[in-house]
Amino acid sequence: MGDQHNWDKRVQPALCRILDANLDRAREGMRIIEEWCRFGLDSAELADECKQLRQELAHWHTMELRLSRDTPGDIGTELTHAGEEKRDGIDSVLQANFCRVEEALRVLEEYGKIYHPDMGVSFKQMRYRVYTIESRLLAYRRYQLLNDAYLYLVTSPSDKMFSIVEAALQGGLKLVQYRDKQTDDETRLGNAEKLCELCHRYDALFIINDRVDLAIASQADGVHLGQKDIPISLARQLLGPQRIIGRSTTNPQEMQKAIDAGADYIGVGPVYETPTKADKPAAGLDYVRHAAENCTIPWFAIGGIDMNNFDDVMAVGGERIAVVRAIMQAEQPTLVTQYFLSQLTRVQTLRAYNILPNPS
Numbered sequence: 001m002g003d004q005h006n007w008d009k010r011v012q013p014a015l016c017r018i019l020d021a022n023l024d025r026a027r028e029g030m031r032i033i034e035e036w037c038r039f040g041l042d043s044a045e046l047a048d049e050c051k052q053l054r055q056e057l058a059h060w061h062t063m064e065l066r067l068s069r070d071t072p073g074d075i076g077t078e079l080t081h082a083g084e085e086k087r088d089g090i091d092s093v094l095q096a097n098f099c100r101v102e103e104a105l106r107v108l109e110e111y112g113k114i115y116h117p118d119m120g121v122s123f124k125q126m127r128y129r130v131y132t133i134e135s136r137l138l139a140y141r142r143y144q145l146l147n148d149a150y151l152y153l154v155t156s157p158s159d160k161m162f163s164i165v166e167a168a169l170q171g172g173l174k175l176v177q178y179r180d181k182q183t184d185d186e187t188r189l190g191n192a193e194k195l196c197e198l199c200h201r202y203d204a205l206f207i208i209n210d211r212v213d214l215a216i217a218s219q220a221d222g223v224h225l226g227q228k229d230i231p232i233s234l235a236r237q238l239l240g241p242q243r244i245i246g247r248s249t250t251n252p253q254e255m256q257k258a259i260d261a262g263a264d265y266i267g268v269g270p271v272y273e274t275p276t277k278a279d280k281p282a283a284g285l286d287y288v289r290h291a292a293e294n295c296t297i298p299w300f301a302i303g304g305i306d307m308n309n310f311d312d313v314m315a316v317g318g319e320r321i322a323v324v325r326a327i328m329q330a331e332q333p334t335l336v337t338q339y340f341l342s343q344l345t346r347v348q349t350l351r352a353y354n355i356l357p358n359p360s
């Protein structure tokens with residue numbers, strides 16, 4: 001009986017300290033995530049969900065738990081590891097804090113079960129809500145980046161592929177597609193993983209041409225499918241709602257079908273004949289005009305676009321462009337990227353002020 005009493009006297013304060021420390025950890029982590037949802041993504045809905053979770057955590061953070069705190073006597077305050085000091089960008093801040101919150105909630109769930117009958121279930125539910133926020137936040141961010149991307153680089157095989165892509169990213173590019181019809185799958189997967197890491201380092205989206213399996217394996221942000229690739233509905237089943245799916249279109253019927261099937265963006269082309277896709281006859285500027293008037297999702301004019309004919313594409317309503325050779329074969333990919341981006345912004349601004357008439 002005496003032993004039991006002594007044991008309880010030791011366990012109870014330790015339990016309270018564990019719960020107090022992990023409630024703090026979870027609340028702080030949630031706050032960091034909430035700030036990004038609010039100021040970085042402008043998402044009132046996600047910020048509100050984070051806030052509600054913080055409030056539920058606060059509800060469990062009772063005076064008894066707070067009073068158990070003994071910071072000077074906590075041997076853990078001195079313990080850090082290298083990973084805590086290093087953050088490469090927003091993604092790594094968010095990832096670190098999601099891990100922190102999820103771990104803390106797991107600790108709260110396990111130890112909470114012996115402190116209060118409702119604690120285990122409550123923290124388990126919170127942990128699943130955090131997983132959902134994590135997935136939604138990733139998807140939200142992807143779609144926001146897609147919406148903001150006006151220039152799309154589609155790669156072609158080159159010994160200098162990585163340095164060209166990096167140069168374009170340094171110029172401000174935010175959307176890259178890995179297109180490679182020549183290499184074996186092992187090399188393709190290796191290239192895709194490397195490009196994905198590179199793009200994410202620059203906060204840019206990474207899409208894979210044709211191959212859903214490689215998109216999943218390389219953690220790409222999405223896939224681009226042509227008319228002869230698998231249907232969008234199947235790709236959606238495989239990729240889920242959080243990854244981007246693009247579709248090539250050559251005429252108004254294909255455009256409408258892609259929109260109805262749930263494509264996130266479409267390619268509109270080939271605007272001009274192009275050696276990069278020699279087997280496809282040009283769809284021409286009329287199709288660009290049609291897309292400008294009717295397309296309800298982001299669309300990229302593609303095929304033979306360069307600095308010389310850029311204005312012609314804009315004159316019929318072009319808003320976003322996708323290019324291969326114009327950047328992959330440029331002597332100065334950073335400068336060409338900057339040129340296109342500045343021109344695309346200029347067109348947007350002139351249209352917003354009605355200075356550049358919208359084509360009829």
Ligand SMILES: Cc1ncc(COP(=O)(O)OP(=O)(O)O)c(N)n1
Nearest residue numbers: 209224225226227248267300302322
């Ligand atoms: C942005 C963009 N638009 C169109 C295409 C062409 O896709 P597809 O018709 O499947 O032809 P391939 O590129 O696979 O030869 C694209 N890749 N990207």
Ligand SMILES: Cc1nc(C(=O)O)sc1CCOP(=O)(O)O
Nearest residue numbers: 269270274276303304323324325
């Ligand atoms: C890959 C591709 N798809 C096209 C389509 O219209 O579907 S045109 C194209 C190639 C575009 O290359 P470049 O910018 O070198 O002309």
Ligand SMILES: [Mg+2]
Nearest residue numbers: 210225226229
């Ligand atoms: Mg294809």
